[in-house]
Amino acid sequence: MPNAIEVTDLVKSYGSNRAVDGVSFAVEEGEVVAILGPNGAGKSTTVEILEGHRSRTSGDVRVLGVDPGTAGPGFRDRLGIVLQSAGVDKELTVREVLHFYRVAYSRPREVDELIAMVELEDKADERVSTLSGGQQRRVDLALGLIGDPDLIFLDEPTTGFDPAARRRSWDLVRNLTELGRTVVLTTHSLEEAEQLADRVMVLAAGRIVADGSASQLRADFGKGTRISFGLPAVDEPLSGLLDPLQGTSRGRDRRIEITTDAPTADLAHITAWATSRGLELDGLTVSSTELEDVYLGLVGEEA
């Protein structure tokens, strides 16, 4: 399979701040890749460089065989972009907006087909200004698909959707991938990444800190077991509880979570500590780590 995207040592600096700090990866044709990361990790900057919306400081970028920094209309003809912050003329109707954008493409989809794809049949002749946030987002999605693109960038595509609309949009993205379209999506939602993507890249502080399938990431980084419980108010410092543990702990709102490779020993210590003080640990659970734990561990965020 040829590569739809090839990125080598991509750097984007703003003054002394390196928003993207030496990123290299390739995306095969037909692959669905999710770029995950906290705000400011550089995922939108990276995607905007790939789309040709933003210049790069250094590094080599090939998208559909061309450099997006200098590519022209022919490149954009094969691209579908669903931006986070792109508006439409809201005084036009849904149908008019789709008609406005479709004429520039060499193989545009039919307006009615698009409206059906994003399930806006009831709103087709309403002005965009009267639509809800989620419905406007579906207009965005329709505009991303309008040129029957080979490569689709989805920047947080289901933000603001209700759960049902989100699931239907996922089905839509899955249909696209079944047609062999390449999809690059950025998302905050691990569930979304896991649902849609063949491959998940985790970006933190401008670097790729993990790259693989969801199950691969879980296997590589998610070793260990998670112990969690609610802690009643106690008068002593928690070092007596936490310091002897072999795993790592984090806490919020009096709820402690421990990720450990020695669950038996750590659990024994915790229960001994609690019973010696006559405390009951609220909601004590022991489970294998979730993808979310992997992700939070990778990006170094406090949960």
Place this chain on the structure above:
Amino acid sequence: MRSLRLLSHQIRAQNRFFWRVPVGAFFTLMLPVIMLVLFVALFGNDLGDTGGPDDTSAAQFYTPALAVFAVGSATYTNIAINVSTRREEGILRRVRGTPLPPWIYIAGVILSAVWIALVSATVMVTLGVVAFDVNIELAKFPGMLLSFAVGSATFATLGVALSSVARSSSAASALANATILPMAFISNIFVNLGPEPPKWLRVAADILPLKHFGTSFSATMEPWTDPPAILWDRLGVLAIWLVLGAVVAVWRFRWDPLPGATGRTARRGRAAAAV
């Protein structure tokens, strides 16, 4: 051919957008009409000695002057506000991500504004001729069209330039009005300054473009001018402003919005990214 088809589609779409926003259409089309009717009512319309530029009927003075003002607001003001609003809403950014050639989008914006300006100027001139007995001559018609073409192109280009330097749509709106209104007062548009205005006002008006547009357009309607009544020197000054506006527009035009309240670092970053 494909470019022409895309361009005509753009112009029609931009036009439709204009009519969808009644408040914009009102200010552009109705305000100059109301001003003409009011000014003629206020200052009277008795035909006096029309042998010179300083002694003329109110309608003969105001019809071309307010037609020029209508053209200015249909092009300069409307483009400055619309383009910066669309930048702010991310519409320009979306357009930039489509295969539509950028020049066709910009040309569509300019030509649709010129079309609205033509409608507006036609309404004004027709009203003046029909209702207020204003002079119009077929022999000077080509000069009238030429003055309109150069003037509307100049003010449309300056509108694009202003939208490129304004940091937000509200700034663009304020700047557009803060420039065109005082300019209209000193350029024989709202008031006839007569032969001896204060020198600094005259110098300012002679440097700025609006007086030259007004003078060249009015000349094609005044009874005492000889056909073809084309004031090449005035049109030359307009052409210089057109080139200046085009240089600023090409140099500073941005497709990406500036981030709102995200601090100076991010702004500088965006500005750097746009270069």
